[in-house]
Amino acid sequence: xxxxxxxxxxxxxxxxxxxxxxxxxxxxxxxxxxxxxxxxxxxxxxxxxxxxxxxxxxxxxxxxxxxxxxxxxxxxxxxxxxxxxxxxxxxxxxxxxxxxxxxxxxxxxxxxxxxxxxxxxxxxxxxxxxxxxxxxxxxxxxxxxxxxxxxxxxxxxxxxxxxxxxxxxxxxxxxxxxxxxxxxxxxxxxxxxxxxxxxxxxxxxxxxxxxxxxxxxxxxxxxxxxxxxxxxxxxxxxxxxxxxxxxxxxxxxxxxxxxxxxxxxxxxxxxxxxxxxxxxxxxxxxxxxxxxxxxxxxxxxxxxxxxxxxxxxxxxxxxxxxxxxxxxxxxxxxxxxxxxxxxxxxxxxxxxxxxxxxxxxxxxxxxxxxxxxxxxxxxxxxxxxxxxxxx
Numbered sequence: 001x002x003x004x005x006x007x008x009x010x011x012x013x014x015x016x017x018x019x020x021x022x023x024x025x026x027x028x029x030x031x032x033x034x035x036x037x038x039x040x041x042x043x044x045x046x047x048x049x050x051x052x053x054x055x056x057x058x059x060x061x062x063x064x065x066x067x068x069x070x071x072x073x074x075x076x077x078x079x080x081x082x083x084x085x086x087x088x089x090x091x092x093x094x095x096x097x098x099x100x101x102x103x104x105x106x107x108x109x110x111x112x113x114x115x116x117x118x119x120x121x122x123x124x125x126x127x128x129x130x131x132x133x134x135x136x137x138x139x140x141x142x143x144x145x146x147x148x149x150x151x152x153x154x155x156x157x158x159x160x161x162x163x164x165x166x167x168x169x170x171x172x173x174x175x176x177x178x179x180x181x182x183x184x185x186x187x188x189x190x191x192x193x194x195x196x197x198x199x200x201x202x203x204x205x206x207x208x209x210x211x212x213x214x215x216x217x218x219x220x221x222x223x224x225x226x227x228x229x230x231x232x233x234x235x236x237x238x239x240x241x242x243x244x245x246x247x248x249x250x251x252x253x254x255x256x257x258x259x260x261x262x263x264x265x266x267x268x269x270x271x272x273x274x275x276x277x278x279x280x281x282x283x284x285x286x287x288x289x290x291x292x293x294x295x296x297x298x299x300x301x302x303x304x305x306x307x308x309x310x311x312x313x314x315x316x317x318x319x320x321x322x323x324x325x326x327x328x329x330x331x332x333x334x335x336x337x338x339x340x341x342x343x344x345x346x347x348x349x350x351x352x353x354x355x356x357x358x359x360x361x362x363x364x365x366x367x368x369x370x371x372x373x374x375x376x377x378x379x380x381x382x383x384x385x386x387x388x389x390x391x
Contacts, residue, residue, distance in 0.1 A: 003338070004119045006199070006325040007033035007068065010240040010260030011076075014351065015056040018063055018264070023345060023353050026322055028068030031119045034126065035263060036201060036240045037064075037072040037101075040079060040086035041093050050134055051304060053081040061093035070117055073128030073201035075103025075146040076241065080137040084144040103128020103201060104139070104146045111139040111147040112183060114191045114198075122327070122335060125195035127234075129184055130203035131176070131221070132241055149184055149202075150177040151221050169212040174221040181225070185232040192233035196335050197327065200234045202226075205242045205259055208316070209307050217246050217371065218258060230254035235337065236325060244316045245364065247371030248340070248379070250390050255337055258371075261320050266351035267312060319364045320345040320353050342368065342379065342386035358384055 007030030018024075027033040039054045041061050047053030064072065072094060079087050091101050105111040114125045129147040130137075139145030155170040162168060184200075192198055206219050226237050230251050237256040239246070246259035311317055321344055328338040344364035345353040356364065361384040368386060369379045379386045 002120045003329050004031035004122060004327045004335075006030060006124075006236065006323075006327065008236075008238050008257070008260060008323045008325065009033075009035045009263035010238075010320070011036050011038040011243075011262050012067075012072075012264040013038040013054065013056065013078075014063075014264045014266045015060060016266065016350075018066070019350075019352060021352065021354075023322065023343070023355065024067050026068075026324075026343060030068065030324065032070050032117055032124060033068045034071040034073070034199070034201065034238065035067070035069055036076055036203060036238075037074055037090070037094070038076055038078055038265070040074075040082050040090045042082050042086040042089035044082045044085040044089060046083065048081050048083060048134065048136075050081070052078075052308070054078055055082050055086060058089065058093045061090075061097050061099075064094065064099050065097055069099055071100045071102065071115065071126050071201075073103040073126075073203070074101055075111070075128035075130040075201065076203040077130065077132035077134055077137070079104055079130075079146050080134065087144055087146070100126065102126045103130065104144075106144045108139040108141050108145075108147070108183075111145060112187050114187060114195075116195055120329075122197060122329060123195045125191045125198045126201065127184070127187060127191075127198070128201040131205075131225075132203050147184070148177075149180045149204075149225065151175065151219075152177065169214075172212060172215065172220070174219045176221050176225055181228065185228065188229065188232040188234050196329075197236075198234045199236045199238065200229050201238045201240075202229075203241045204239055205246065207242045207311060208244055208314075209311060216374075217242075222258065223249070223375075226256040226258070227251055230256065238323075243311055245319055245321060245368055245371075247368065247374055248377050248388065249372070249375035250377050250388065251375075253336065255325070255340060255388075255390060257323060260323060262317065262347060262351075263320050263322075263345070264352055265312075265347065316367075318347045319367070320347055321364070321368075337390045339390060340388040342388070344384065344386070356384060361385075 007027045100115045138148035154173045157170045245261040249256040324341040344361045365386045
């Protein structure tokens, strides 16, 4: 049996023709490559009632094979930005290009169903799910949507600290909804019988600036959830959503990427684009579709808009990576992860990834190393790449 390589990247969102890029060739050389498709591909033009509603034209689907992708997940907080129509259009246009879509569908059963990709003599199962769920986006047996692992939060306030430092952040406790978790775990357990390797694409976590600094980069629910998925039989958990890179955990027979960051992320379509006669943006600090929002959301949203703009323009949000997960195929035994190769990238002014300089690569890998040491994961550096020996 031949060994294989899984190529994994985080969020992709673009609406223009992509440039030729040697980094895309790396994904093409992978046995199987996967990403999170961060926006609906649709011509439907009625946005959801939310602060940021984004989309891209259906023609974007035709470029996905050129990235080397075989699988994309649509389980994320933007998949339903243009309602059920936008989601179903996305699935239609992407599958028409021969790419497998996971994490969404016309009902909960379809959204949760695993897809199997044959890679040489191996069968790889893929599941997509999201913890980031705007109202009405979770699939039910009677409603289209995305596969949910909902999370609820409670807030703990230290009364003594509040007196000493009024306005200080509470401690945020988060736990997954057990019924949602059990549905995903059952899917993994039943699917493992018919595949050699199981991969879960998971939209989760908190972007910098939204999580209290003293709680670290991860929300409280994340590590227990990632480990529960591995315990149920998943081999790889591919996390995304926070717009930046977070740590990597080698756990039992599997590996958890807490955030793969952006890979392609073009900002066009997020903020209002109408121009005045002088050619300036009419209101660059408003979301493109803010006009339909309630007065409360418009008012409260100003701080959020400012925070998102700061985040997307920050150096850390420009950092990206390709993860090459090397799988050793074994006779008479299940295949195992033999090593992980990390290729640091930077996003250019057009939101596309470019190769790093040696200094940029060292900075990105040093940050990943620091985050990953929390989980006991060692990353070694060699020639602008990072390596994890899972043995």
